[in-house]
Structure formats: C-alpha cells, structure tokens
Amino acid sequence: MPGRLCITLLFLLITGLFFYSSLGHSRQPDQKSLTIAIGLENYDFKPLFAQFTKKTGIGVKVVEFENNSLKSELLLRASNNALPDGIIVPADYMGLTALDLSEVPDDWLSTHLIDQVRQNIKANGTTLGVPIVFGNQLMLYYNRALVSEPAHSWQQLRTQQQKLGVNISWNYYEMYWYRAFLGTFGTSLIIDGNANLDTPAMVNGLRWYKSLKDEAWLDVECDYDCTVNQFLSGEVAYTINGSWMFQRFSEHFGDKLGVAQLPSLRGEPMRSYFSSHVMAFPDNALSGSKSAELRTLSEFLQSLPVQSNLWSSINALPVDKRALDMLKIQGIRQVEALISTLEHAQPMPNEAQMAFVWEAMLKGLTRHLAGVLDEHQAAHFMQHIVEKSISYEQEKKPGQ
Structure with missing residues (x-):
C-alpha cells in the first residue's frame, strides 16, 4: 500500500508540474518576427x-x-x-x-x-x-600615406594635383553629390513648398561642375562602387563620400585615414546636406x-x-x-x-517634391554636360521638368 501511494503521489506530482509548465508557457505572448x-x-x-x-x-x-x-x-x-x-x-x-x-x-x-x-x-x-x-553628410576623405596635409580649397587641391600627382574621385552623376557643389552658391532647392531650380545659384553651380569635368579633375564615368575601390586601392588620394562610409574606410586604412571638410571655392564653403x-x-x-x-x-x-x-x-x-x-x-x-564636417552642412528637405527635384536636376545636368543646353537653359529646363512632374502627380487620381 505504501508503495502504491508513493507511485500515485509521484504521478500526480509529475502531471501537476507538466500542467503548470504548459499553463505558464501558454501565457507567454506569441512573439512575432x-x-x-x-x-x-x-x-x-x-x-x-x-x-x-x-x-x-x-x-x-x-x-x-x-x-x-x-x-x-x-x-x-x-x-x-x-x-x-x-x-x-x-x-x-x-x-x-x-x-x-x-x-x-x-x-x-x-x-x-x-x-x-x-x-x-x-x-x-x-x-x-x-x-x-x-x-549622412558628405565629407573629404584622404589617404594620409599619400597626403600629409589635406587641401582646404579647390585651388590648393589643384596645386597638389600638379605638384604631387594626387587625384580625387566622387560619384559625379549622383545628384546628392552635385547638391554639395551647388550649395556653395546658396539658395534652397525648395522654398515654401515649391521647387526652386531656375536660379542664379543653379547657373553658377552648373558652370562650375561642368568645368571640373572639362578640366579632367576626375574620371566622371567612375560610378559609386568604382570611386570607393579607387580610394581603397590607393589609386586616388582623396574621395568625397558620406559619413556612412567612415567605418569601412577606417577599418581599411586605420590611422592613415584622414577626414576633412569639403574644399572651399574662393572662400565659400561647399554645403552638403545632412x-x-x-x-x-x-x-x-x-x-x-x-x-x-x-x-x-x-x-x-x-x-x-x-x-x-x-x-x-x-x-x-x-x-x-x-x-x-x-x-x-x-x-x-x-x-x-x-x-566638424557638419559645420557647413544643411538639413535635407523631406518634402515629397524632392523626388521630382532630384530627377529634374539629373535631366538638366546631363543635357548641360553633353552640350545640348547651356547653363541658363539647363536651369530653366530643370524648373520646367519639376513643375510638370509635380503637376502630373497632383492630377493623378487614386488607382490610376
């Protein structure tokens, strides 16, 4: 009898533990991935x-x-x-x-x-x-093994190119990069919710940007991945890239990685978005x-x-x-x-119109670089394209 009682008690104990264990598990909320x-x-x-x-x-x-x-x-x-x-x-x-x-x-x-x-x-x-x-701002990265002191202006950079043979790269046809050059001349891309591209600042920015291509400052056909690889391999001493690349460059170069503000133009700072x-x-x-x-x-x-x-x-x-x-x-x-590279950076607009602004700028810039439009015509063309695109988007009905 005592043996049966022990077995019965043991059975009840085990089943009880199982019940409470199951109950406790069932009370845990289902975690969604x-x-x-x-x-x-x-x-x-x-x-x-x-x-x-x-x-x-x-x-x-x-x-x-x-x-x-x-x-x-x-x-x-x-x-x-x-x-x-x-x-x-x-x-x-x-x-x-x-x-x-x-x-x-x-x-x-x-x-x-x-x-x-x-x-x-x-x-x-x-x-x-x-x-x-x-x-997320753009900045000037440089290889300390190739350049001991970074250029603070485009004039200094040109001198280094001529005397030391050092080169620079950036994603030339990407508008986020072009905007940093354009920012040197002031004026926002969007004012009071309206695109603002046909401006003297845009004309000056286009003229300068094309001169960098015409004077062979860089390989303009080198895309983003290409510019990164050029810098990592030591083919160029400088590159303009974003803060998001700091970790990768730092791991590669160690203490040979240099970081500086974007070069100025005739005393005016370049202004990247952040x-x-x-x-x-x-x-x-x-x-x-x-x-x-x-x-x-x-x-x-x-x-x-x-x-x-x-x-x-x-x-x-x-x-x-x-x-x-x-x-x-x-x-x-x-x-x-x-x-320090944030000193001259400007906040990037988040308005929906910016998607059309980037597209219009690219279309105008490529036509200007190809010689189809001069800088005044290109700025006017950008404004026409962005206004047309925004108007079309506003006229679209849901489901179309």
Whole structure:
C-alpha cells in the first residue's frame, strides 16, 4: 500500500508540474518576427538587431538592397503589396508617399533627441520616422600615406594635383553629390513648398561642375562602387563620400585615414546636406498586428545604452543628446573631425517634391554636360521638368 501511494503521489506530482509548465508557457505572448529593409552601403545595423533579438526574443529578418536600387525596390514592393514591416533609410525617403508610411506617435520618440534631428524627422509637417543615427553628410576623405596635409580649397587641391600627382574621385552623376557643389552658391532647392531650380545659384553651380569635368579633375564615368575601390586601392588620394562610409574606410586604412571638410571655392564653403537615418513603417504598419514589436524595436534603438555605443559599434553619431555629449568629451580625434564636417552642412528637405527635384536636376545636368543646353537653359529646363512632374502627380487620381 505504501508503495502504491508513493507511485500515485509521484504521478500526480509529475502531471501537476507538466500542467503548470504548459499553463505558464501558454501565457507567454506569441512573439512575432520583424522584416526590416536596409541599404547595403549604409550603416551595418545587423549587430544591433542581434542584440535586440537576444534581449527581447523578437527575431529580425534583414532584407538588404544596393543603395542605388533601394528606393526603386521599395516602390516596386509597394506596387505589389510586398513591403517589409520597417525600413531604415535616410530621412528624405519619408517623402515617398507611395510607401504609405505610418505617422509616428509623439510618445514613441525619445525626449532627448538633438534639436537638429527633431527638426529633420517630419515630411510635410508629419512625423513619419524614428531617428536612429545622425549625419549622412558628405565629407573629404584622404589617404594620409599619400597626403600629409589635406587641401582646404579647390585651388590648393589643384596645386597638389600638379605638384604631387594626387587625384580625387566622387560619384559625379549622383545628384546628392552635385547638391554639395551647388550649395556653395546658396539658395534652397525648395522654398515654401515649391521647387526652386531656375536660379542664379543653379547657373553658377552648373558652370562650375561642368568645368571640373572639362578640366579632367576626375574620371566622371567612375560610378559609386568604382570611386570607393579607387580610394581603397590607393589609386586616388582623396574621395568625397558620406559619413556612412567612415567605418569601412577606417577599418581599411586605420590611422592613415584622414577626414576633412569639403574644399572651399574662393572662400565659400561647399554645403552638403545632412539628415538622420530613420526607421519608418510602410504600408501603415503601425495599424497592423506587429505594432507592439515595432514599438519595442524603436525604443531599443533609441535607448541610451544603444545610442552610447553607436560610435564603437558602427562608427555613427547618435541622435541622443546625452550620448553625443558623452562622445564629444572623450577627445577622439576621428569623432571631432566627423562632427566638424557638419559645420557647413544643411538639413535635407523631406518634402515629397524632392523626388521630382532630384530627377529634374539629373535631366538638366546631363543635357548641360553633353552640350545640348547651356547653363541658363539647363536651369530653366530643370524648373520646367519639376513643375510638370509635380503637376502630373497632383492630377493623378487614386488607382490610376
């Protein structure tokens, strides 16, 4: 009898433990995995996603695209109803209305955002992204093994070319680069919500940019990947590229990597755009079934521990003022140089019209470079194209 009693009690104990174990497991909420799209040439966020999954149990599948095809891929997916749960992109992507981005509630945003960042996360007056890193500006990288002191002006750079045989490269036909040259002459591309391309500044910018091609300052047919490889191989001593390339260049060159402000022209600084990289939510994802997981990821990426480690993990500047202040007082030479390149940078407009502005500028510039239009005609042509494109977009009806 005692033996049967022990066996019975043991059976009840085991089944009870199984029941409570099953009950406890059933009470755990089902964790949904997230799909996030990013650009390959931008910051490497995958280690941060791995930390997030380890901490929360929420998986993150990363979909990577080449930078020059990221926008078109997202728009294609939008037309096929196949958008990811989130995208990490430069802030100007928020102007792509076809992505149907969710408005981000104010209480999703950190209360410690840098003022410049807070002003750069709205498109047409609406907050459509959660900022993660800050910068995205173009700057002058140089190889210290080839150049001991960087050129501070285009006149100095020409002298170095002639005396030392050093060369420079940049993505000549990419409008984000051209805009930095245009910025030397002032005037915004958008004023009061209207495209502003047919200006004396554009005429001067076109004239100067064409002269750089005509005077053989660089191989203008060398595209983005080509310019990166030229710099990495030592074929050129200088390259103009973005803050997103700092990590890769730093890993390759070590202490031989130099960073400087873009060269001035007759005392006037070049003015690159700057922006934040934001996480945005296409296809109105915040109204969907994964809203809670997306908020958890947003809070994680904005948290002080993550923001404080952005420089050491991906060589990016944080959007959290506390983290940036802590970074500044560490006296890291490369950080100081990177921050200094923001001195003359200007915030990039996030209005939807910018997509048409970039396209119109490229069409006008290529016709000017080919000799089809002079600089005055090209500026007028740009304005005509952008106004026509915007008008057509506004006239389109839903579903057309």
